[in-house]
Amino acid sequence: MLHSLRNYINRITSSTISDEEFKYVEAAFKMKTLKKRQFLLHEGSVCKFMSFIINGAMRQYHIDDKGNEHIISFGIEEWWISDRGSFTNLTPSRYNIDAIEDTNLLVTTRDEINSLKERSPLFLKMAHILDENSFIASQKRVEATISYTAEEKFIYLMETNPVFVKRFPQNMLASYLGITPETLSRVRKSLLGK
Amino acid sequence: MLHSLRNYINRITSSTISDEEFKYVEAAFKMKTLKKRQFLLHEGSVCKFMSFIINGAMRQYHIDDKGNEHIISFGIEEWWISDRGSFTNLTPSRYNIDAIEDTNLLVTTRDEINSLKERSPLFLKMAHILDENSFIASQKRVEATISYTAEEKFIYLMETNPVFVKRFPQNMLASYLGITPETLSRVRKSLLGK
DNA sequence: TAGAATTATTGATCTATATCAAGCCATTTT
DNA sequence: AAAATGGCTTGATATAGATCAATAATTCTA
Numbered sequence: 001m002l003h004s005l006r007n008y009i010n011r012i013t014s015s016t017i018s019d020e021e022f023k024y025v026e027a028a029f030k031m032k033t034l035k036k037r038q039f040l041l042h043e044g045s046v047c048k049f050m051s052f053i054i055n056g057a058m059r060q061y062h063i064d065d066k067g068n069e070h071i072i073s074f075g076i077e078e079w080w081i082s083d084r085g086s087f088t089n090l091t092p093s094r095y096n097i098d099a100i101e102d103t104n105l106l107v108t109t110r111d112e113i114n115s116l117k118e119r120s121p122l123f124l125k126m127a128h129i130l131d132e133n134s135f136i137a138s139q140k141r142v143e144a145t146i147s148y149t150a151e152e153k154f155i156y157l158m159e160t161n162p163v164f165v166k167r168f169p170q171n172m173l174a175s176y177l178g179i180t181p182e183t184l185s186r187v188r189k190s191l192l193g194k
Numbered sequence: 195m196l197h198s199l200r201n202y203i204n205r206i207t208s209s210t211i212s213d214e215e216f217k218y219v220e221a222a223f224k225m226k227t228l229k230k231r232q233f234l235l236h237e238g239s240v241c242k243f244m245s246f247i248i249n250g251a252m253r254q255y256h257i258d259d260k261g262n263e264h265i266i267s268f269g270i271e272e273w274w275i276s277d278r279g280s281f282t283n284l285t286p287s288r289y290n291i292d293a294i295e296d297t298n299l300l301v302t303t304r305d306e307i308n309s310l311k312e313r314s315p316l317f318l319k320m321a322h323i324l325d326e327n328s329f330i331a332s333q334k335r336v337e338a339t340i341s342y343t344a345e346e347k348f349i350y351l352m353e354t355n356p357v358f359v360k361r362f363p364q365n366m367l368a369s370y371l372g373i374t375p376e377t378l379s380r381v382r383k384s385l386l387g388k
Numbered sequence: 389t390a391g392a393a394t395t396a397t398t399g400a401t402c403t404a405t406a407t408c409a410a411g412c413c414a415t416t417t418t
Numbered sequence: 419a420a421a422a423t424g425g426c427t428t429g430a431t432a433t434a435g436a437t438c439a440a441t442a443a444t445t446c447t448a
């Protein structure tokens with residue numbers, strides 16, 4: 001289980017973490033198992049964790065006044081999932097996080113993360129690269145949502161995250177793209193024809 | 195000029211940078227002046243700088259096939275402006291960055307930033323907090339663009355960045371929100387009536 | 389300060405996408 | 419195996435917002 005996180009740290013930082021340093025990482029995390037449809041975070045509560053997905057699939061979403069779900073992010077193997085806003089500012093979250101498949105996670109808290117960052121330079125480096133990449137990806141997603149048509153949005157998703165397209169049901173992909181399931185269905189149909 | 199950056203570092207990190215440490219910061223930056231409509235970055239070139247706005251106003255935008263501009267970000271006093279994707283991955287930028295008003299900047303390069311981060315712990319901390327905040331803000335903007343109506347988007351902008359609304363022409367605000375100037379004009383009219 | 393350029397408003401259409409509704413699969417549950 | 423549930427498709431219709439066009443207001447600039 002933990003070797004998945006170890007691989008990830010090595011891959012992201014282009015380094016090799018030592019056994020000694022990795023012991024600190026090990027100590028900071030706890031295993032957690034979620035069955036399909038189980039919640040990790042409910043709207044209104046403060047997100048006190050960061051978690052790393054070992055296997056399975058999750059989503060982070062908001063439910064609006066009309067009861068519509070808007071998916072903010074997906075996570076699968078070797079992705080982090082958390083509400084970063086709530087986590088860093090200790091404000092109540094506007095989001096739910098739940099499992100789309102049975103999922104195994106490594107979970108840690110703010111305090112653990114903070115002391116881990118002091119003890120493991122490589123973990124710290126990983127955290128920064130993660131933030132940097134997250135921002136770059138998010139900014140591209142903003143561009144896609146403000147400039148693209150429904151069809152272009154879906155094509156962009158297939159190009160940037162083909163795994164999501166295979167892994168998540170179409171209605172959730174639609175929600176992630178900010179279009180309706182019906183529109184996505186029609187977009188796919190017309191793309192197949194080409 | 196430099197004291198603006200100094201204030202910023204202190205404010206963001208909730209600390210006070212020492213004279214000695216700040217000397218490294220000073221050494222890493224160069225002043226640059228742009229007249230209204232002058233470019234700092236052209237699409238196609240690699241963004242080799244990060245810059246900090248002392249005063250003035252700037253924008254980062256993409257021009258699509260049809261010639262439509264899509265504004266990715268705005269910057270005014272005490273904001274950073276750069277194409278982070280191009281900057282970190284050394285890939286050609288898809289964006290233009292230009293001045294909306296006469297602007298004074300502090301500019302630095304990748305190499306300078308990297309060695310500065312090694313020499314100044316507080317600058318390093320600032321950089322990380324900046325990334326973290328940028329990601330959180332960008333993720334919220336994603337949510338707004340996928341879930342909100344034109345009116346809600348504008349209200350959200352007024353709430354989160356009222357300065358932008360005062361500072362940038364309406365057609366640019368519309369572009370930033372992913373709606374047309376005509377729609378924004380009508381939205382504003384109907385909001386005034388309320 | 390006049391003329392040019394840019395930006396904002398308003399009205400008349402048009403269109404991409406949403407909404408509503410029904411039926412069909414494919415899984416899961418009993 | 420029947421029933422229930424969740425997801426996907428397809429068709430008919432509605433609508434938010436885009437587009438087109440013209441005018442008005444504002445701000446450059448010579």
